[in-house]
Amino acid sequence: MDDGSVILKTRPVSEPVALLAPPAPERKAWKRQRLAAVLSPIILIVGWTLLSRSGWFPAEIVVPPEVLWKTFVTYWSNGQLPDHLTGSLGRLFGGYLIGAGIGIALGTLMGVSKQAEAYVLPGFHIMRQLPTVALIPAFIMIFGVGETVKLVLVAKATALPVALAAFQGVKGIPRTWLDVARIHRIPALTQFTHVIVPASLPVLVQGLRTALARSWMVLVAAELLVADSGIGQMMEWGRQTFRLDLVLIGVVITGLIGFTLDKGFRALERLLTRGSRRQEA
Amino acid sequence: MNTAVLTDIRPTTGDRITKFALGLRGFVIPVLALVAWQLASQQGAVQAYVFVPLDGVFKSLIEHFADGEIPINWLASLGRTASGFAIGGLLGVSLGALMATFRPVDVLVNPIYQAVRQVPLLGYIPLISLWFGNGEPSKLLIISLAAFYPTVLNTYEGLKHIDARHVAVGRIFLASRWQTFRHIVLPGALPSVFTGLMQAVAFTWLSSVGSELFFNPGPGLGNMMANGQAAFRMEVVLLAVIIIGVTGYVTNLIVSKIADRVLRWRNVR
Numbered sequence: 335m336d337d338g339s340v341i342l343k344t345r346p347v348s349e350p351v352a353l354l355a356p357p358a359p360e361r362k363a364w365k366r367q368r369l370a371a372v373l374s375p376i377i378l379i380v381g382w383t384l385l386s387r388s389g390w391f392p393a394e395i396v397v398p399p400e401v402l403w404k405t406f407v408t409y410w411s412n413g414q415l416p417d418h419l420t421g422s423l424g425r426l427f428g429g430y431l432i433g434a435g436i437g438i439a440l441g442t443l444m445g446v447s448k449q450a451e452a453y454v455l456p457g458f459h460i461m462r463q464l465p466t467v468a469l470i471p472a473f474i475m476i477f478g479v480g481e482t483v484k485l486v487l488v489a490k491a492t493a494l495p496v497a498l499a500a501f502q503g504v505k506g507i508p509r510t511w512l513d514v515a516r517i518h519r520i521p522a523l524t525q526f527t528h529v530i531v532p533a534s535l536p537v538l539v540q541g542l543r544t545a546l547a548r549s550w551m552v553l554v555a556a557e558l559l560v561a562d563s564g565i566g567q568m569m570e571w572g573r574q575t576f577r578l579d580l581v582l583i584g585v586v587i588t589g590l591i592g593f594t595l596d597k598g599f600r601a602l603e604r605l606l607t608r609g610s611r612r613q614e615a
Numbered sequence: 616m617n618t619a620v621l622t623d624i625r626p627t628t629g630d631r632i633t634k635f636a637l638g639l640r641g642f643v644i645p646v647l648a649l650v651a652w653q654l655a656s657q658q659g660a661v662q663a664y665v666f667v668p669l670d671g672v673f674k675s676l677i678e679h680f681a682d683g684e685i686p687i688n689w690l691a692s693l694g695r696t697a698s699g700f701a702i703g704g705l706l707g708v709s710l711g712a713l714m715a716t717f718r719p720v721d722v723l724v725n726p727i728y729q730a731v732r733q734v735p736l737l738g739y740i741p742l743i744s745l746w747f748g749n750g751e752p753s754k755l756l757i758i759s760l761a762a763f764y765p766t767v768l769n770t771y772e773g774l775k776h777i778d779a780r781h782v783a784v785g786r787i788f789l790a791s792r793w794q795t796f797r798h799i800v801l802p803g804a805l806p807s808v809f810t811g812l813m814q815a816v817a818f819t820w821l822s823s824v825g826s827e828l829f830f831n832p833g834p835g836l837g838n839m840m841a842n843g844q845a846a847f848r849m850e851v852v853l854l855a856v857i858i859i860g861v862t863g864y865v866t867n868l869i870v871s872k873i874a875d876r877v878l879r880w881r882n883v884r
Contacts, residue, residue, distance in 0.1 A: 374726045395746065449640075456641030457648075463860040467737065467825040468837070471844035472852045476665055551735030555825060558740060566738070573741035581741045589734035596733075 397579045405579040414568075419587070421563035425481070426553050429488025433549065434542060436489065437496025441538075444497070445504025446530070458497065466491040466552045470559055479560045484553060491552040492545045499541020503534030536607045543599045550592050565591075667850045675850040684839065689858060691834035695751075696823040699758025704815055707763040708808060711770025732764055736822055740829045751833060754826040761822035762815040769811025773804035802880075809874050816870045820863050 379399065385391065386398040393401065409415040440458075444451040466487060477483040511533065515525045557566025565584050572580030626634070655666040679685045710728075714721040736757060747753045777800055785795045827837025836855045843851030 374723045375730065377723070378727060452637060452640040453643055457644040460645060460860075463864045464856055465821045465824065465859065465863065467821060467828070468840070468856055468859045470828065471840045472849070472856055475844060475847065475849055475852060547735075551737060554735050555737040555740075558737070558829065569738070569741040573744050576745065578742075578745050581745060585734055585738060585742055588738040589730065592735060593733040 394576065394578055397582060402579050402582060406583050409580075409583070415583075415587075418563055418565050418568045421561075421567075422553065422557065422565045423591070425484050425564065426488060426550060429485040429553070430492050430546060430549055432485065433489035433492025434496050434545065437493040437498075437541075437545070438500050438538070440493070441497035441500025441502075442504055442530075442534075444501045445534070446526075451501075455501075458494070462494055462498070466548075467555055470556055474560055483560065484556050487556050488549045488553050491549040495545040495548065496538070496541050499538050499545075500534065503537035503541075504530055506537060507533045539599075539603045539606055543596065543603065546595050546599055547592060550588075550595060554588055664847065665849060667853065672850045672853055676854055679851070679854065685854065685858065688834045688836050688839045688855075689862070692823050692827065692836045693862070695754060695758060695827075695835065696819045699755055699823065700762045700815060700819045702755065703759035703762025703819070704766050704812060706759070707766025707811070707815070708770045710763075711767040711808075711811075712774060714767070715771045715774035728767060736761055736764075737825050737829070740826070744830065749830045749832060754823070754830050754833070754835075757826040758819050758823050761818040765814035765818060766808070766811040769807045769814070770804070773807025773811075774800065776807070777803040806878055809878060813867075813870050813874060816866055817863065820859075820866060824859055 382396070383399055386393060386396045406415070440454065444454055444458075469490065470487060473483050473487055477486055507530065511529055512525070515529050520528070553564075554566045557564040558570045561567035561570075565588055569581050569584035569588075572578065572584065649669065652666050653669050656663045656668040676685075710724070714724055714728075739757065739760070743753045743756055747756065781799050781803060782795065785799045790798070823835070824837040824840075827833075827835035828841050829837075831838065831841060836859055840852050840855040843849070843855065
């Protein structure tokens with residue numbers, strides 16, 4: 335009887351039905367949720383410990399947590415881990431700043447000028463089809479195996495999404511706002527700083543955030559292939575020498591960095607777009 | 616003076632030609648880049664190694680199509696992507712649905728899912744390599760994860776964000792559990808599930824190539840690139856890049872067309 339037309343049987347409702355579920359004791363549920371958020375990692379760690387103790391796997395494959403901790407402390411105190419960290423983060427921020435600069439300039443230019451859009455946008459769309467990871471071998475051949483290639487890769491991974499966000503941010507500004515500015519004969523520079531920049535900022539910042547996550551992934555991948563330092567290189571070295579403890583520490587650190595970057599950026603985002611949200615409210 | 620109030624606004628032939636000519640502006644920069652590349656290749660033997668002449672690239676395209684290198688690697692990558700997408704997508708939708716439906720699952724699994732997802736996918740490669748080796752299963756694992764992450768998230772979000780008023784209407788009409796699912800929950804969540812699957816398509820293709828770059832054995836476009844790089848044959852690497860780009864573009868196009876068709880009943884904002 336499921337012909338898609340009249341679907342739900344209609345019966346007279348004899349008693350009032352609560353439209354929405356009564357507000358459950360939400361506070362309690364929330365508390366339970368927080369507890370669970372702590373609980374599941376604990377279960378994971380305990381499970382891991384038990385697995386490493388069970389003797390089913392050799393300790394080299396499922397490394398016991400205390401060994402991981404010891405390795406971490408050793409590598410942290412002998413300065414190797416901090417070196418890898420500064421190496422990776424330096425590259426990330428260097429390439430990111432270059433890429434974001436190019437992206438913002440290019441995207442804003444395309445957004446402001448129809449001519450620039452007509453000249454640049456199609457080529458830009460072609461570039462966007464080429465995943466950065468797939469460009470690693472070609473870039474290695476062009477730029478060699480030094481620092482340049484990593485900076486270029488991170489800059490490329492950053493520039494394209496940022497340019498797109500900047501472009502969309504500027505294009506999304508209501509025409510009337512610009513018209514108002516023009517009617518009041520506001521100088522072009524003031525129009526730029528007081529209308530275009532604040533109005534396109536929320537979209538741009540969002541693009542900057544996704545670009546940061548993406549460039550971190552590209553950098554880790556690039557370091558796995560070519561590097562003499564960095565978290566990726568540390569993991570690759572651990573792989574080649576069968577040091578699973580190093581690999582696992584690398585994985586955790588990579589995740590923590592990704593997480594911290596994202597959270598930090600979200601905080602920055604809230605700070606920067608405070609004004610525009612207040613206007614909406 | 617007000618004789619011609621109504622003007623014919625249909626584009627004339629002249630307008631069309633102008634539009635076409637203006638559209639050509641987009642080709643200026645790509646063509647300049649190609650010319651620069653070609654010029655660089657003619658600077659000397661060393662430069663010709665890196666900046667392979669364009670006719671060389673074209674020649675090697677024909678050559679490697681004929682000798683089967685391109686079709687074999689291409690199909691291998693496509694097949695791998697498809698299986699990874701199927702495995703990861705299926706598991707992802709299931710887990711997302713489970714998490715959205717059963718609180719205990721949500722509470723226990725969600726934090727772990729969020730934690731695991733923080734590590735960039737390709738960062739798992741050394742770990743997977745040591746645990747599962749460098750063969751086909753490792754590649755499939757990476758690709759499946761690439762499909763898994765976005766489908767879990769979007770299925771979960773889609774089911775969680777069903778309009779409460781729609782469910783309330785269902786309750787007023789005393790809809791059974793199945794009816795509620797079939798006519799309220801499913802259509803409500805489907806757009807989001809589809810978004811997840813679309814992201815998965817793009818992401819699986821990328822990670823397929825990425826995993827092939829790192830796990831050497833077996834055919835695949837990533838492999839073709841790795842071998843090309845090792846042998847310093849830029850034309851092979853470039854061909855692979857171009858094929859990867861074109862394939863990604865075409866699949867995204869197909870998927871978005873399918874999504875448009877499947878979801879055409881939805882009110883587009």
